[in-house]
Each structure stands twice: as C-alpha cells, then as structure tokens.
Amino acid sequence: MKIGVLALQGSFKEHIEMLGKCSVDAVSVKRPEDLKDMNGLIIPGGESTAIGNLMQLSHLDMEIIKRNRHGMAIYGTCAGAIILSKSIVESQQPRLGLLDISIKRNDYGRQADSFETELDIEKIGKFKGIFIRAPVIEKMNNGVQILSELNSKPILVQKNNILASTFHPELTDDKRVHEYFVDIVKNS
C-alpha cells in the first residue's frame, strides 16, 4: 500500500510524520509522475489558493482526478478540504471538485478567531480539534456523510473513498483520524 502527501505547500511534513506513526511509509508528491501506483493521497493544510495554483501549474490536478477515478483515496485537511470541494463560496480559485459540498473560506474569522476545542467524532470518539482560519461546510449534496459536527456544521465528512476535515489532526499527537483514513485506503 502506497500513500502520498501533496508536498507543494503547507503542513505536509506533519502529515508524513503522522502516517509514519500509523506504520505507513508515506512519500512526498510534487509532480504527476510521483502519483504512480499511489493508493491514497493526503492534501494538507496550507493556503488553498497557493496550493491550487501550484497544482495547476504542474498538471497535478488532472492526474489526481484521474487516479481518484481509478480508486485512489484522498483525505484533505482544511485547505485540502477546500481544494476537494465542488463549490467554494465567492471564489473562482483552482480546485479538484471531487467532493460535492459547498464550502466557505475563513468563515470563523481571521487568526484572532482561530480556536481549539474538543470534538466528538463518530467511530473515533473525543478528539482535539484545531481550527486555524478554518472554512465552514455550508451545504452537502448526495451521499456525503457527516462523521462529526460542531455547532451543527459538519467538520469531518466522507463520501466513499474521499475524506475531508476542516480541522488539523496533523497538528496533534493523536493518530486516530489518520488511522481511519489508512483503513479507507486499505478497503478501496
């Protein structure tokens, strides 16, 4: 089983370390050819406009979409969740559009409103939620499943082999969300 982490910009080292704790030897993905034989991919937190631009420039977007069609599972955290979304409120920025949700950027506010709070996640339990200039999932369409909510807004969602969170498990010492994704990769 091979899992890659999109290493264009953002918190990719943290994701690679976290996968290491799940006994997965993850690799950095910077070019389309790096996706060869990949069973899973994590799109990290960072700035979604920067990551989206860089993805387009190196033609990684088309390759990721193609690989996902052939079964590659994907997990996006924060900026990664934005990039996975089909609809981004008030933005034309580059995206993959693989997850049929509508997401609003920086909807909790600026950095002063970034927060930590305890979450309750289905199948996982209590989890430390770290939200940094986080987006809010506003609408979800066909078959997208909510795994956790905060103030009645979804913060961890899944559809088939695509997982998205608006918070950053990679900044904690808790590997359970990553383990959950590794299981999705194994089963897809």
Place this chain on the structure above:
Amino acid sequence: MQKGTFLLKKGLAEMLKNGVIMDVVNAEQARIAEKAGAVAVMALERVPADIRKMGGVARMADPLKIKEIMEAVTIPVMAKCRIGHFAEARVLESLGVDYIDESEVLTPADERHVDKNDFKIPFVCGARNLGEALRRINEGAAMIRTKGEAGTGNIIEAVRHIRCINEEIENLQKMDQKQLDMKAQEYKIPLDLLIAAKKLKRLPVVNFAAGGIATPADAALMMLLGCDGIFVGSGIFKSQAPFETAKAVVQATTHFDNPQIIARASAGLGEAMKGLDIKELEIKLQERGY
C-alpha cells in the same frame, strides 16, 4: 473553546511553510500577490528599498492602508510594528491582522522587545543567530525569519544568518550539560528552550528567510539551506515584471530542489531589482534589535 494559544499561533506559521510572503503597499499589489500564489502578504506603506531611500523614522503603516489590503485578499495579512512598540502592536491586533512582524525594518522604539506572550495575535521576529532567535521565541514569537539586509536585493546577509543558526544548532549536539547551561546563560534564555533546539536539531518554530531575496534562485538557495519558506520584500514590486517574478519565486520555493523547474520559471523575467552592495550601506537594518 480556547483562542490565542501558542499552538494556534505556531500552527498558522506551519500552514505557511514552503510558501512565499510578499510585501505589498496597496490593494492592487495585494491582489497581484495572491493571484501569483503568495501564502500571505505583508501590508506596508513603503517597501524596505523605499524606506531606505526616504530616511527618517519609519513607523507602523496607516491603519487605513492595512484595512484596504485586508479587504482585498483572502490570504492572511501581516503588518509591521516597531521593535518594542507594544502600542503599535495593540493597534495592529485591534485591526485584526493575522500576524505581526516586530521588525528591524522600522525604526526601533525601545531597547526591549514586545512581550509577545501577552498577545492573542502571533508574532514573527527577525534573527541573525541562534541566541537572538531563541530570545525572541522566549518572548513569545511563534515564527522566526532571518534578518538578512532588507531593501538591498542582496542575499549575502540572509545566507550568513541561516548558516550561522544552522552551525550554532550543530554545535549544541557536542555540548555536555554544563556547556549547555553556560550557553543558555550567554543567550539569556531558559535552558529547556536550548535543549529543545538541540533535540529537534532546528528552531522549535517555523523559520523563514527574509532580507535580500530578489530572484527565484535566491528563494531556492534559502530553501536548500534549510529555511521553511520565503519573505520577499522589495524584490517583487521593484522588478520589471512583478506578477511574473512573483509567480516564479513561488514556483522556485516549492520546487527548490528541481533546477529545471527553476530555470523555466526564471526565463525571460527581465531585470530584477537593482540592489545594493552591503559595503556601501550607511545604515544596516539588521543591527537593530537586542
């Protein structure tokens, strides 16, 4: 629910890694920077090259200017306060900027730096060596950058500073408890902070390059020397083709280990900013700070 924790302050810097933060002086430049792939912008009244030319006392930018820039983009906005000027820092905090740069580019206001632990908003500070970096972290800085020599378009000082920090961390590896104790006293920092740097073999917070980066290859050089990302000040909007230069610096920062991509990104950019020889400078901004 908790806000303003060190984890959140440091966390935002983690999200900026392998990205480029660009100096901008108005909404139009901010939009160009965002479109070119900047991860954040630094809202200023003048870029460092112009501050240098103008002379006089350089202060925090006009809040109107900062607000204009905050409204123009969706990426984080940083702004500078003078060293030690905690009133300017409070003004920036009240404006809601995402990061404050307590910067030697502005004229210092005190011989003591701002007590950054006391703020909800994170701070980035410049450093030339390990002692300076750890003193700033001890005061609460959640991100460090090299000082370099701002406004010169000359990379040599930034290179000197990152090499110095790397060497000093390397030297920690050979030290016994007593030597570490003495080093912590020399640096005027708690011993556990020094031990953290020793164990991690790097600074315990994100460390960007700043001060003199003018070309895509400059950005790549700093990344190859171990920096986590790049600040470009005058280098973008003092070049002949700002948007193309900005885009190329972003590409080079991500693909710093891939010379072919840097070659392609650098081709046909026209003149970079003219730049200055360090020996001919009347004022060295890097000597400000304590």
